[in-house]
Amino acid sequence: MVGSPFLSGCRRETTPFTPVWLMRQAGRYMPEYRALRARHGFLELCKTPEAAAEVTLQPVDRLGVDAAILFADILLVLEPLGIGLEFTSGDGPRIHRPVRSHDDVTRLAPVVVDEAVPFVFETVRLVRKALADRVPLIGFAGAPFTLASYLIEGGPSREFLHTKRFMREEPAAWDALMTRLSDITAEYVNGQIAAGAQAVQLFDSWVGTLSPADYRDSVLPYSRRVIERLAPGVPVIHFGTGTAGLLHLMKAAGGDVIGLDWRVEIGPTWQRLGYDVAVQGNLDPAILLASLGEIRRRVTEILEAVAGRPGHIFNLGHGVHKETPVDHVIALVDMVHELSAR
Numbered sequence: 349m350v351g352s353p354f355l356s357g358c359r360r361e362t363t364p365f366t367p368v369w370l371m372r373q374a375g376r377y378m379p380e381y382r383a384l385r386a387r388h389g390f391l392e393l394c395k396t397p398e399a400a401a402e403v404t405l406q407p408v409d410r411l412g413v414d415a416a417i418l419f420a421d422i423l424l425v426l427e428p429l430g431i432g433l434e435f436t437s438g439d440g441p442r443i444h445r446p447v448r449s450h451d452d453v454t455r456l457a458p459v460v461v462d463e464a465v466p467f468v469f470e471t472v473r474l475v476r477k478a479l480a481d482r483v484p485l486i487g488f489a490g491a492p493f494t495l496a497s498y499l500i501e502g503g504p505s506r507e508f509l510h511t512k513r514f515m516r517e518e519p520a521a522w523d524a525l526m527t528r529l530s531d532i533t534a535e536y537v538n539g540q541i542a543a544g545a546q547a548v549q550l551f552d553s554w555v556g557t558l559s560p561a562d563y564r565d566s567v568l569p570y571s572r573r574v575i576e577r578l579a580p581g582v583p584v585i586h587f588g589t590g591t592a593g594l595l596h597l598m599k600a601a602g603g604d605v606i607g608l609d610w611r612v613e614i615g616p617t618w619q620r621l622g623y624d625v626a627v628q629g630n631l632d633p634a635i636l637l638a639s640l641g642e643i644r645r646r647v648t649e650i651l652e653a654v655a656g657r658p659g660h661i662f663n664l665g666h667g668v669h670k671e672t673p674v675d676h677v678i679a680l681v682d683m684v685h686e687l688s689a690r
């Protein structure tokens with residue numbers, strides 16, 4: 349990845365600055381998105397390729413970011429399992445029939461990815477056409493642990509107690525579930541790549557809840573299983589939050605770029621991880637609610653810490669908060685470009 353034109357080329361050969369895109373760069377902080385959402389449910393937007401393509405392109409046009417991120421959700425591919433997926437306003441996703449036993453795993457419906465999410469692949473094709481190679485398109489999926497945590501908890505969680513109990517007390521069911529999720533995810537991501545995604549991001553957003561030993565034994569083999577099955581030649585970004593103690597293991601699981609959240613110091617963390625892997629990060633998204641002067645100070649700190657080394661993608665440590673002023677996001681992208689071009 350560090351040598352690939354997609355990333356190092358961005359910095360030194362094709363454009364003279366650090367590439368920047370943002371996690372959840374589309375979404376509720378944008379008035380254009382809210383206007384569409386006033387008329388359509390979230391799932392409906394995801395399932396209507398013309399609308400999903402429009403939302404994907406909104407931040408590219410408005411913010412000047414260096415990549416488009418497919419508008420979709422990590423849970424879409426799980427809906428056909430028959431778990432009763434719903435996005436309730438305000439509370440995030442709900443799964444009405446959570447998976448809590450070996451029988452529940454056995455009862456999950458078979459999923460034929462091409463038939464389950466044809467709208468996602470169509471969105472990818474529409475976006476690629478509309479972009480006409482202006483910027484690359486990043487596809488994405490949830491990593492097996494984060495997907496399993498939603499299936500088992502039935503929604504967002506702080507402590508992940510059901511998930512941890514299941515993982516430790518039902519090892520055969522855990523293996524069956526994680527293997528299925530790995531295979532669905534690999535097929536889903538490969539479908540996005542076949543449709544035109546030029547890089548892919550694997551979101552293991554909640555993996556930071558685990559000890560290194562649990563990650564190594566119960567999660568790493570499945571994340572590796574996904575990454576090993578992906579079409580070669582397409583950069584893979586491997587992301588989690590709260591992962592300071594897991595980053596070396598996430599690197600071992602695979603990925604060309606490791607996502608860093610704001611809880612780590614990017615300079616020494618990258619040095620420890622090794623410069624044979626690229627890094628993405630790591631501004632605290634809450635900084636975007638502060639003044640432009642403060643944002644500039646924090647951006648400068650990150651850029652100074654990576655010291656122009658090729659293989660850094662500027663990003664937030666997690667998604668854009670819905671309270672974020674759009675002007676601050678636009679200013680952030682400009683600052684990264686300006687300050688990294690010096």
Ligand code: CP3
Binds near residue numbers: 375423435488504666
């Ligand atoms: O530009 C983009 O990045 C948008 C595409 C995108 C969405 N979800 C749209 C979305 C991406 C990359 C995701 C990934 C996703 N979804 C993750 C991994 C990334 C992360 O943030 O950790 C996770 C854990 C989910 C599951 C999920 N979907 C949650 C927790 C929520 C609630 C979010 C919230 O802020 O309340 C969703 C819903 C969702 N997915 C929204 C969007 C724009 C908000 C839906 C709405 O309009 O009401």
